[in-house]
Amino acid sequence: MPVMKWRKTAMLFKLESTYGTDPTPSGAANAVKVQNATYSPMEGQDLQMDYLLPYISADPSKPADLHSTLQFEVALVGSGTAGTAPAFGPILRALGMAETIVASTSVTYNPVSDNHDSATVYFNKDGIRYKGVGGRGTGTLTLNASGLPILQVNMTFLYVQPADATLPTPDYSAWNEPVVVSDANSAFTIDGDAAVMRSFTFNLGNTVEPIFEVGDEQIAIVDRAETFDLQIRAGALSDFNPYALAEAGTTVPMVFTHEKATAGRIITLTQPRVQLMRPGAPTEAQGLVEWPLTAKPLPGSGNDQFTLAFT
Numbered sequence: 001m002p003v004m005k006w007r008k009t010a011m012l013f014k015l016e017s018t019y020g021t022d023p024t025p026s027g028a029a030n031a032v033k034v035q036n037a038t039y040s041p042m043e044g045q046d047l048q049m050d051y052l053l054p055y056i057s058a059d060p061s062k063p064a065d066l067h068s069t070l071q072f073e074v075a076l077v078g079s080g081t082a083g084t085a086p087a088f089g090p091i092l093r094a095l096g097m098a099e100t101i102v103a104s105t106s107v108t109y110n111p112v113s114d115n116h117d118s119a120t121v122y123f124n125k126d127g128i129r130y131k132g133v134g135g136r137g138t139g140t141l142t143l144n145a146s147g148l149p150i151l152q153v154n155m156t157f158l159y160v161q162p163a164d165a166t167l168p169t170p171d172y173s174a175w176n177e178p179v180v181v182s183d184a185n186s187a188f189t190i191d192g193d194a195a196v197m198r199s200f201t202f203n204l205g206n207t208v209e210p211i212f213e214v215g216d217e218q219i220a221i222v223d224r225a226e227t228f229d230l231q232i233r234a235g236a237l238s239d240f241n242p243y244a245l246a247e248a249g250t251t252v253p254m255v256f257t258h259e260k261a262t263a264g265r266i267i268t269l270t271q272p273r274v275q276l277m278r279p280g281a282p283t284e285a286q287g288l289v290e291w292p293l294t295a296k297p298l299p300g301s302g303n304d305q306f307t308l309a310f311t
Helices: 089-094 242-248
Strands: 009-015 035-048 061-075 097-102 106-111 119-125 128-142 150-159 186-190 197-203 206-213 216-224 227-233 251-258 267-276 283-285 288-297 307-310
Touching: 009 089, 035 119, 035 128, 035 150, 061 128, 061 206, 089 097, 089 106, 089 119, 089 128, 089 150, 119 150, 128 206, 128 216, 150 206, 150 216, 242 267
Parallel strands: none
Antiparallel strands: 009 119, 035 061, 061 150, 097 106, 106 307, 119 128, 128 150, 128 197, 186 251, 197 227, 206 216, 227 288, 251 267, 267 288, 267 307, 283 288
């Protein structure tokens, strides 16, 4: 029996043109450079057959509502060419976003409420291919100072029985290496104030439901409630007053920019209407006073509560 090595893993990811129909991703065109990946191939429920018998024993059960879940991380980094989508663009679309490309200029993603894209994944663990179709999900952007910019993804797929398959040969040439979130590389403003930021986490907040009904089986994004948590340096309330903003319910703009001076790799997360929640207790970090803040981006005309642009 061969020894299967844990590190030998390849993942392919491709958007579907027809929901739940495998578009046959390839290593040459659809490889994903992931880290911290976990694939649970056979989630669902077991329906117990509680028979009354003239003896005591275990009863059989039947599996139902079979689906797969996948958690992984990818580096948040642009393509290097303005107007060319980042390598993980298909993943963003499967997280309930639309993609707008302006040739030679920009690629922008924004949330949409209907007609969400779906994807097929091949997750090969040293010769066993775990496949899921009809996948949709949610994600979190983590942009902490002195850390790497990361997109954490949590997806759900319709179940396909695993099978033996040769490891694909992945082409990672479209996957660039990220740079550290830092003062030199990044900028953060809230309500027009260039705040000193220590940590930033943006949760897409998609509610993803596996639906199993007669006549319809699908993975659906049925709701969304984005939030973000950040920790910034405390300063004069005359410059920025999170308490007054939270009390009034006033919305303010928030912008995070990364790789701010590298054309083709500039990432800009814009939230035009952010509502701050009640701030937590001030905290200490490296002997300094900081504010832990939680907020939520709100829509204006709809599906415009944030944009993620690559320029």
